[in-house]
Amino acid sequence: MKDQTKREIMDAVQAAEYLQVAVQTLARWRVEGTGPVFIKVGGLVRYELTDLNEFMDARRRKPASGRSSV
Numbered sequence: 001m002k003d004q005t006k007r008e009i010m011d012a013v014q015a016a017e018y019l020q021v022a023v024q025t026l027a028r029w030r031v032e033g034t035g036p037v038f039i040k041v042g043g044l045v046r047y048e049l050t051d052l053n054e055f056m057d058a059r060r061r062k063p064a065s066g067r068s069s070v
Contacts, residue, residue: 008049009039015047019056 015036016023029035030045036055039046 010047010049012045012047015052018052
């Protein structure tokens with residue numbers, strides 16, 4: 001039996017808002033291959049919420065020790 005869990009899908013505008021970046025930034029990241037995983041449905045670009053969260057989690061950084069946190 002297939003997983004019946006509903007997936008949270010966003011279009012590029014919603015994903016850009018969620019990540020707090022411009023829609024054009026997402027488009028550039030798609031071309032460069034540096035952005036979050038995306039789904040192509042015909043000519044439409046869609047993002048799954050779990051992929052956006054994984055993208056952000058992969059960019060978490062700890063502050064350098066001994067430096068001011070300004």
